[in-house]
Amino acid sequence: MLEVRGLAxxxxxxxxxxxxxxxxxxxEVAVLAGRNGAGKSTTLKAIMGLVRPLSGxxxxxxxxxxxxxxxxxxxxxxxxxxxxxxxxxxxSVAENLEVGRRPARAGLPVWTIDRVLSLFPSLAGMQAxxxxxxxxxxxxxxxxARTLMxxxxxxxxxxxxxxxxxxxxxxxxxxxxxxxxxxxGVLLCEQNPRFAGEVxxxxxxxxxxxxxxx
Numbered sequence: 001m002l003e004v005r006g007l008a009x010x011x012x013x014x015x016x017x018x019x020x021x022x023x024x025x026x027x028e029v030a031v032l033a034g035r036n037g038a039g040k041s042t043t044l045k046a047i048m049g050l051v052r053p054l055s056g057x058x059x060x061x062x063x064x065x066x067x068x069x070x071x072x073x074x075x076x077x078x079x080x081x082x083x084x085x086x087x088x089x090x091x092s093v094a095e096n097l098e099v100g101r102r103p104a105r106a107g108l109p110v111w112t113i114d115r116v117l118s119l120f121p122s123l124a125g126m127q128a129x130x131x132x133x134x135x136x137x138x139x140x141x142x143x144x145a146r147t148l149m150x151x152x153x154x155x156x157x158x159x160x161x162x163x164x165x166x167x168x169x170x171x172x173x174x175x176x177x178x179x180x181x182x183x184x185g186v187l188l189c190e191q192n193p194r195f196a197g198e199v200x201x202x203x204x205x206x207x208x209x210x211x212x213x214x
Contacts, residue, residue, distance in 0.1 A: 001026045001154055001185045002047070002078075007056035009046040015054065016042045017209045024154060024185045024202075029176060031200040032189045039209040040189035041083060044156045047187075048080045049073050061153065077105060079152030083159045083189075085143040089132040093123055096131060096142055100149035108153060109182060116145040119175050137168035144175065154185035161195040173198045 002024040010016040016039050024030045032040050045051040047058055049070040058066040065073050074080070087096050097113050104110040117124040120141040131139060140160065147155060160176065161169045169192070176199045179186050190196040196203065205213045 001061060002187065003057075003059040004043075004047065005057045005059070007043070007046060007058065008054040009042060009051050009056075010054065011042075011051070015209070017046065020056070020206070020209070020211055022187075022204050022211065024187045026153070026185050027180055027183045028201045029180050029186045029188070029199045030202040030204065031196045032187065032204050032206055033191070033193070033196055034189075034206040036191065038206045040206060041158050042209075043206070044080065044158050044187070044189060047073075048078065048156060074150060074152075075102075077151075077153040079147040079150055079155040081140075081143045081147050081155065081157050081160070083162065085136075085139045087131045087134075087139050087142050087146065090130060092128050092130055093134075093142055094127040096146050097149050100146035102150040105151050105153065108151065111148040111151050113149070116148050119148070119178055120145055120171075122171070137164045137172075140164065140172070141175070148179075152184065154187070155179065157186065157188035159189055159191065161190065161192045169195060 004020060004022045007020040008015060008017055020043055032043060034040050042051055046053050049068055053066050057064060060076060060078055088099065123141055123145060160172050164172065173195060176186055204211050
């Protein structure tokens, strides 16, 4: 579903990633593990077109996407949830979900508001609540739910468990397993080894911008 080959990327003159290679299959959870500053987030941003690769190839469902704009990558079915969530805090939960709505993809299950709320039941009772009045964990759930409304075939999650209370971390792990069961490919960055171990089918460890195991 997703293949990254020989990826190099950085910011300005600072190169962050060196020859990164990984793959993700449909119905699989792959974890990119490593310390803060190891290059995890930069890898996701490069895949999503938010950071321009210096070299290498990124292939999604048989099509090269390196060089495409982020909105073009989203249109071909790759969703992205950044670490800082970026929900619309002045919009309600329901309005945030509507903003993310995209047409269904042929041959794939459709993500509706009812379906995403069944994945995150705690959001169901707060559809009229503005994003600014939600906890960090609720905002993170909303960010994932909004991305799912775009009907992606794979999703990139940046630090989904960071800063969450233990009970919310358990809910997040269950949600990731549900995405896998629905046939999505999930590539996530994670520093929490326990969370990673609960959800991962495949783990890549990155240090100083290089994949050292995987």
